Amino acid sequence: METDKSLYRIALTQINGVGVMHARTLMQVIGDEEAIFKEDVRKLEAIPRISRRLIEEIRNPEVLKKAEKELEFVADNKLRLIFFTDEDYPQRLTQCIDAPLLLYAKGNAYFNHQKTISVIGTRNSTRYGEDFCKEFMEELSRRIPEAQIISGLAYGIDICAHRAALKHNLSTVAVLAHGLDRIYPQIHRQTAVEMLQNGALLTEFPSGTNPDKHNFVKRNRIVAGMADAVVVIESGKKGGSLTTADIANSYYREVFALPGRISDKMSAGCNRLISDNKALLFQSIDSFISHMGWEPEEKQPLPVQQELFPDLSEEESIIFEKLSKTGSMHVNTLAVELNIPVSELFMTLLELEVKNIVTSLPGGMYQLV
Structure with missing residues (x-):
């Protein structure tokens, strides 16, 4: 855990009036947790839907003081801080628009089990x-x-x-x-x-x-x-x-x-x-x-050559390649592994169904025809 990043990650969740969506916008535009608190105010003013009052809250020195106190608690109690950009963040949550930016965890669980x-x-x-x-x-x-x-x-x-x-x-x-x-x-x-x-x-x-x-x-x-x-x-x-x-x-x-x-x-x-x-x-x-679709697979499907379908878009090709290797996958698992929002993934899968390349199975499972 990098202490400097952890401090600003906690602080980002402690700002009055800054919710998940505002914080994500700040991260997207500024690009770094620490820079949000140190960047030139003019750059913050240029961000859509970030008011002057909100900028004053971001720069309120009490925010970092509260974050420092919380970071001490995290260290004293041997907690894990999991930021939404970390690899060990629950990947299924990344598909949820209102998912928390930061999670506090105690224990040794891995949060990305296959099931x-x-x-x-x-x-x-x-x-x-x-x-x-x-x-x-x-x-x-x-x-x-x-x-x-x-x-x-x-x-x-x-x-x-x-x-x-x-x-x-x-x-x-x-x-x-x-x-x-x-x-x-x-x-x-x-x-x-x-x-x-x-x-x-x-x-x-x-x-x-x-x-x-x-x-x-x-x-x-x-x-x-x-x-x-x-x-x-x-x-x-x-x-x-x-x-x-x-x-x-x-x-x-x-x-x-x-x-x-x-x-x-x-x-x-x-x-x-x-x-x-x-x-x-x-x-x-x-x-x-x-x-x-959690029954054990008795045999692996034979690989299919993508050259048979030259008219696939880039998104369709990515899904095709994935299903060629796994045989079948649940739509949520596919969304997590490919980092594609479920709503967008459904539309691409529908296109592949129309082209008779993919078929849907009960339970949200998909496989190649």
Whole structure:
């Protein structure tokens, strides 16, 4: 970790009135975190949508003082700072327009596993939901032991998912709605400590940040954005899990919901997601794996010569080359590896389908014809 860069990276998130989009604009135009705080003011004034008042906030000396204090906390507690341009930043998040610039992490987890699943649900979980969650984790550990489980360390389904993942040696990450100077709820501290060996605690919030309600809403976008699939196990008619499912859909993630009896209050949200076509019906681990295209490949496909398709654009050629090597890929994985926004990637894939070069499979998978 480069201390000088880390200081300015933290400072960039501490400026009053500068959100993610403003900060990204500053980085794009100025090109360097440190230069944002040292560049000639006239260059800042030339940036679109950066007002004089905002420039005064950027140059407020209190910003760097707060960043210095936070950097001391990071060093004292051996935290990892992960900036959005770093290689170890969760690459799936880079496809999300509102992804945080900076993440604080504690633990040894790698955040770019090939298969990631967010398991979420109500805090008022029932025996039905908890039993399913435990069985799901057990089956995943046998079928997809390399999968990473993401949740929020909250009561109910969240903590059940983390503990079951730990029991079956699955990597698990808790995304928190507060700084890493505390664990909320406190009763889950021991589980949080155990997670550091094969997982991590992750947050965008600096120390001193309280677990306020609006922070949980912000936290949910990270839970959704880091995953290939979001599985909602139980939810009432209202709740954070439904918000997370909506965000996941906006990010083109696969959303699954566990159905329940129409008389069960904690299944009402899941049943509604399914009936509104906002989530796929979770039927079995087999159907889940099949839909995600995660079955083990029995044989590698024969290579296809690109010379057969001389009219491909540059973007189409890149996708063609990738699929020639892998056989098939999920659209989200393809977007991450090629660093192409999912919305743009869909349009190029559609062009390739029209040319009868690529075909779409269930679960957002694509392969060469």
